[in-house]
Structure formats: structure tokens, C-alpha cells
Amino acid sequence: MTLFLPRRDGGGVRAYEPRTAPRDPRPVGATGIAGAAGFTGVAGTGSPASRTVFAAAHVVADPRADATPDGPAALDWDATLAFRRHLWSHGLCVAEAMDTAQRGMGLDWAGAAELIRRSGAEAKAVGGRIACGVGTDQLDRSADTLRIRRAYEEQLAVAEESGAQAVLLASRALAATATGPEDYQELYGHLLRQAAEPVILHWLGPMFDPALEGYWGSADPDAATETLLEIVAAHPDKVDGVKVSLLDAGREVALRRRLPAGVRCYTGDDFHYPELIAGDDQGFSHALLGIFDPLGPLAAEAVRVLDTGDPDGFRALLDPTVALSRHLFEPPTRFYKTGVVLLAWLAGHQGHFVMPGGLQSARSLPHLARAYELADGLGLFPDPARAEARMRALLTVYGVPQ
Numbered sequence: 001m002t003l004f005l006p007r008r009d010g011g012g013v014r015a016y017e018p019r020t021a022p023r024d025p026r027p028v029g030a031t032g033i034a035g036a037a038g039f040t041g042v043a044g045t046g047s048p049a050s051r052t053v054f055a056a057a058h059v060v061a062d063p064r065a066d067a068t069p070d071g072p073a074a075l076d077w078d079a080t081l082a083f084r085r086h087l088w089s090h091g092l093c094v095a096e097a098m099d100t101a102q103r104g105m106g107l108d109w110a111g112a113a114e115l116i117r118r119s120g121a122e123a124k125a126v127g128g129r130i131a132c133g134v135g136t137d138q139l140d141r142s143a144d145t146l147r148i149r150r151a152y153e154e155q156l157a158v159a160e161e162s163g164a165q166a167v168l169l170a171s172r173a174l175a176a177t178a179t180g181p182e183d184y185q186e187l188y189g190h191l192l193r194q195a196a197e198p199v200i201l202h203w204l205g206p207m208f209d210p211a212l213e214g215y216w217g218s219a220d221p222d223a224a225t226e227t228l229l230e231i232v233a234a235h236p237d238k239v240d241g242v243k244v245s246l247l248d249a250g251r252e253v254a255l256r257r258r259l260p261a262g263v264r265c266y267t268g269d270d271f272h273y274p275e276l277i278a279g280d281d282q283g284f285s286h287a288l289l290g291i292f293d294p295l296g297p298l299a300a301e302a303v304r305v306l307d308t309g310d311p312d313g314f315r316a317l318l319d320p321t322v323a324l325s326r327h328l329f330e331p332p333t334r335f336y337k338t339g340v341v342l343l344a345w346l347a348g349h350q351g352h353f354v355m356p357g358g359l360q361s362a363r364s365l366p367h368l369a370r371a372y373e374l375a376d377g378l379g380l381f382p383d384p385a386r387a388e389a390r391m392r393a394l395l396t397v398y399g400v401p402q
Contacts, residue, residue, distance in 0.1 A: 003392060005369040006400055013400060016373055018388045023298075023379025047091035047129075048303035051277060051284070052241075052264065054093040054131060055292035055299070056100035057084055058340050059107060059115065063354040073102070073111045073356035080115070081122050083349050088128035090300040092292065094119065095167065097133040099208060100290040102337055104172065106357030109138040113158050120162025131200060131288075132159040135169035141176040141211070145183065148173050152191055166199040167243065167288075172211040181217030181227040188231045198240035200266060200288070203228060205246040207333045221246070225255055236260040243268050243288045247333075249276055256283055270329045270336070274318040277303070278311045290336060291325040294343040294380060324374040327367075335362040339371045346372060346387040347380065353394065365398045 004013040047053075060083065061067075065074030084094050096119045097103060097112045107115070116132045123130040136143070136151040143151070148171060159166045168191060178184060192199065203224075206213040216224035232239050242259065244252045245268030253276070256265035267276040267285035276285040292299045302317035328339035338359055345353045353360050372391045381387035392402050 001388065003388065003395070004400060004402055005373065005395070006366045006398075008366040008370065018376050018391075019379060019384050021379075022382050022384060047093075048300060048307055050307045051303050052093065052266070052286040053292065053299065053303055054095040054266065054286075054288040055087045055296050056095040056098040056288060056290045057087060058293055058337060058344060059101045059356065060344075060350045061352075061354045061356050063352045067356070069358045073107045075111065075115070075356070076350070077118060079350045081118060083344065084119055084122060084128070084130075085126060086349065087293075087296050088123075088126055090297050091304070092296055092300050093129040093131065094123070095131050095133070095288050096120075096164065098167065098169070098288075098290075099133075099204065099334075100293060100337060100340065101133075102356050102359065103133060103135065103169070104137050104209070105334065105337070106355065106359055109135075109155070111356075112137070113155070116158055116162050116164060120159075120164045124163055129165075130163075131165040131167050132162065133169045133202075134159050134166045134199075136171040136173045139173045141173050143173045143177060145174075145177060145187065148177065149187055149190060152187075153194070156191065156195065160196050165197060165240065166195060167202050168199050169202050170204045170209070170212050170215050172209070175212050175215050178217060181223070181230075184215075184217050184227055185231055185234075189234060192231075192235040192238040195238055198238050200241050200243050201228070201232070201239060202243045202268075203245060204268070205248075207247060207331070208245055209334060221248075221251060225251070229255070229258055232263055233260060236263055239263050241266050241286065244285075245269065247271050247329075252276060252285065253280075256285060270325045271322070273325070274315050274322065277318075278306065278314060290340065291321070291328065293340050294328075294347070294375065295321055295325075298378070298380065321378060324371070324378060327370055327374055330367075335359070338363040339368065342368050342371055343375050343380065346375070346390050348383060348386055353390075365395070365400070368394070 003016045005016050060076045060079035062074040062076045067074045087094050097116050134155040136148050139151050216227040218224045241264030243266040249272035265285045266288040270291045302314050306314035329336045341355050
């Protein structure tokens with residue numbers, strides 16, 4: 001049935017004909033590599049072999065909780081953990097308690113700590129790989145260096161006790177307090193020396209969080225890169241990889257080529273991920289991406305095609321998804337989570353479109369309608385009729401006649 005979607009230019013509505021069937025997964029080839037839609041094993045079985053692929057997962061709010069925008073997040077734990085099992089079932093790794101999970105945008109440290117503990121236990125139960133964000137969001141931005149270090153240590157202990165790999169998140173408090181590169185070198189050196197296992201360092205650009213402007217001690221990205229590389233070079237045995245979220249493919253490639261042997265580059269570039277993961281004759285990026293939350297099954301399928309030595313087949317599957325990703329992550333980029341959760345609701349992974357902090361209102365109806373249209377065109381919804389009915393209900397609530 002026809003849906004009437006609002007135009008982004010304010011010029012009324014336009015007719016859209018939803019698809020009636022989901023996409024067909026890539027068939028099993030001569031190599032015997034099955035597409036993600038055919039995966040039936042336990043978590044970890046059938047995982048991509050040539051790349052390490054993390055999907056940064058969103059959290060599911062409890063819509064019945066009497067929560068307020070500035071109060072603690074109330075989560076639906078069953079639905080939240082079920083979504084992680086969904087990602088593991090397709091052979092993906094889960095990046096937990098990252099910015100996709102609304103760290104600092106609806107989810108406070110107490111909620112994140114509980115999320116890490118519960119997801120860590122779930123990962124152990126099903127055999128899934130998990131990495132968890134470790135930061136300083138128990139602090140305000142006026143904290144001194146000692147309090148920042150102790151905050152990181154507290155969160156690092158929670159992640160390690162939960163059996164998760166740590167991702168050292170960029171700290172708003174450190175960005176506000178540090179006076180130069182040496183403050184980053186001293187603090188990160190301390191944390192890396194005491195980490196039980198190699199960690200992932202996270203460079204999150206200001207387009208994702210304006211409070212992180214000037215991270216690594218300089219607003220000049222070239223100078224910031226040098227500081228980050230010096231930290232990695234001083235502790236290569238404690239750095240599993242660097243997650244780069246700058247939306248600048250050229251800068252990521254340049255940094256990737258200078259990392260010490262054995263230190264991975266994890267792309268966090270939601271604009272250029274196909275080319276960065278495919279790589280070139282000098283290397284490639286692994287992945288830790290928010291867009292792989294809604295793209296999970298398709299992304300896993302694409303990387304398994306890459307495993308067979310078929311980069312063209314990989315790009316044929318993943319390139320068409322870039323338009324959706326660029327739309328979800330358009331400025332102001334930090335509100336991409338709204339589109340991610342919309343697609344999770346439309347795909348049937350949760351029963352509502354409600355987010356911690358009321359963030360479901362952070363994007364306009366035309367933006368949401370376009371996200372639906374792009375995702376439907378890709379065949380991302382397992383039940384297109386359900387997705388259509390839910391989108392129709394949302395449009396009606398917003399006052400768009402159907």
C-alpha cells in the first residue's frame with residue numbers, strides 16, 4: 001500500500017510504494033561460505049575471518065518507566081540483550097556502552113556499568129566477543145587530572161571484571177582539563193601500563209561530540225595524530241588497535257599506514273567504510289561502526305564475501321548502504337542514534353520508538369521518513385509489511401494523513 005511521506009523541502013507529501021519482500025541473501029558460493037541470513041550456529045560461529053568487525057549497539061528504553069530527560073535511563077533489559085544476541089548470531093562482535101548506546105546522551109555511568117555487566121555475562125553465556133567503552137562520564141568537565149585518572153580506572157575495572165575488552169573512550173573531562181599533549185601522554189601511558197589486556201584507543205571527532213574539540217592536545221589534526229601515534233608507539237603491546245571516527249578517509253588511511261605492526265586500525269568512519277574495510281595494496285581497516293547496528297546481517301554477509309577473496313562482491317553488497325549511513329549521520333552527527341533506533345523498531349527488534357532522554361525527538365519527521373525509505377529500498381526489514389504498518393502509524397501520530 002502507498003505511504004505518503006513528508007518532503008524535506010516542506011512542500012507537502014510524496015507517494016512511496018514500500019517493497020513487499022525483504023532482500024534475498026547472497027547464495028552460498030562454491031567456497032561454501034553462507035550469507036548471514038543462513039547463519040544458525042552459536043555466537044562466534046561463522047564470524048568473518050579476514051576482518052574483525054564490531055557493531056556498536058544501541059540500547060532499548062523501557063517505554064513504561066516514568067523517566068525524565070535529565071534523569072537516569074530506564075532500559076528494557078530483555079530487549080537490549082536480545083539485540084546483542086541478534087548481532088552475535090550473525091558472527092559480529094559487539095561494541096558495548098559506546099556513543100551508539102547514548103553514553104553521555106541519556107545513559108549515565110551507573111546505567112552503562114550495569115549494561116557492561118549484563119552484556120558481559122551474556123557474551124560469556126553465548127560465546128560472543130565483546131568490547132566495552134571505558135570513559136570518565138561519572139565526572140563533570142571541571143575535574144582535575146587525578147580524578148580523571150581514577151574515573152578511568154573505575155570504569156576499566158568494571159569492564160575487565162566483566163570479561164570484556166576495554167575501549168578507552170575519549171574523555172570530555174580530559175578535553176576540558178588538559179593543557180597540552182603531555183597530559184594525554186601521561187594519562188594514557190598510566191592506563192595502558194595497568195590494563196590487563198590490550199585495549200582499543202578511541203579517537204572520536206568533534207562532529208560526534210563537540211566537547212571533544214582539540215583532543216590529543218591540539219585542534220590541528222596533524223599534531224593530534226602525532227601525539228596519538230607517540231602513545232601507541234610507547235605501548236604497542238597494550239594497544240590492540242585504534243578506532244578512528246573522524247569521517248575523513250584520507251586521514252584514517254595515513255594514520256593506518258603508520259601504526260606499529262600488530263596494531264589494528266578500526267574504522268569508525270560511517271561515510272567511507274566500504275573502501276576503508278576493503279583496503280588497498282598497503283593495508284585495510286577493521287571495523288567498529290554504529291552503522292553496523294542496523295546493517296548487522298548485511299554487513300556480516302559482505303565481509304564473509306570479502307573473506308573469499310572477492311572485494312568486488314563485498315563492495316557490491318556494501319556500497320549501496322552508504323547513502324543510508326550518510327543520511328543517518330548527517331549533521332548534527334551526534335543525533336544519528338535516533339535513526340538507528342527508528343530502524344530497530346521498524347525491523348521488529350523492539351516494540352516501540354522511545355529512547356533514553358527523549359532522544360526520539362532529536363530528528364525531524366522528514367529525516368525519519370527518508371531513513372525508512374532508504375532502509376526499505378535496501379531490503380533491511382525482515383517483515384516489510386510490519387515496517388510499513390509501523391511507519392504508517394508514526395506518520396499518523398505526526399499528523400500526516402495516510
